[in-house]
Amino acid sequence: MEPNPPPGFEPLFRSSPFLDHNGPFFSRANDDGTFVVGLRILPKHANGRGGAHGGLLMTMCDIALGYRTTRSQTPSPMLTTASVTTDFAGSAKVGDWVEAHVEVHKVGGRLAFANCYLVCNGERIVHASAVFARTGDRPAS
Numbered sequence: 001m002e003p004n005p006p007p008g009f010e011p012l013f014r015s016s017p018f019l020d021h022n023g024p025f026f027s028r029a030n031d032d033g034t035f036v037v038g039l040r041i042l043p044k045h046a047n048g049r050g051g052a053h054g055g056l057l058m059t060m061c062d063i064a065l066g067y068r069t070t071r072s073q074t075p076s077p078m079l080t081t082a083s084v085t086t087d088f089a090g091s092a093k094v095g096d097w098v099e100a101h102v103e104v105h106k107v108g109g110r111l112a113f114a115n116c117y118l119v120c121n122g123e124r125i126v127h128a129s130a131v132f133a134r135t136g137d138r139p140a141s
Contacts, residue, residue: 061128064100090125
């Protein structure tokens with residue numbers, strides 16, 4: 001099975017050995033300057049029952065929450081995940097396309113707060129809320 005994303009999605013703008021191992025992840029820019037992170041559920045992402053593993057979905061939330069919150073300001077704050085709370089309201093199966101939609105609530109001097117919804121087949125299947133510790137700002141490039 002190929003990880004073919006829907007039209008408008010490109011490989012995620014940033015990667016790491018961890019993301020390469022767990023992806024491939026994609027992103028699509030929105031008209032308002034924000035973005036959505038997406039993932040096609042492949043056989044390697046499945047649990048023993050053939051659904052997307054909960055740990056993978058939590059990882060997707062953490063990736064989307066962190067990248068979106070960091071890119072919500074200029075200069076971009078350097079953030080470290082302090083807490084992620086995840087609630088599962090549904091599931092995804094092999095072959096499904098899952099999108100992470102993030103709402104940044106506040107980026108303060110020491111902490112940042114955001115929510116994420118994973119959407120599959122038009123339904124919200126996961127809600128995650130995160131708190132990040134701000135450790136400084138990235139230099140302007």
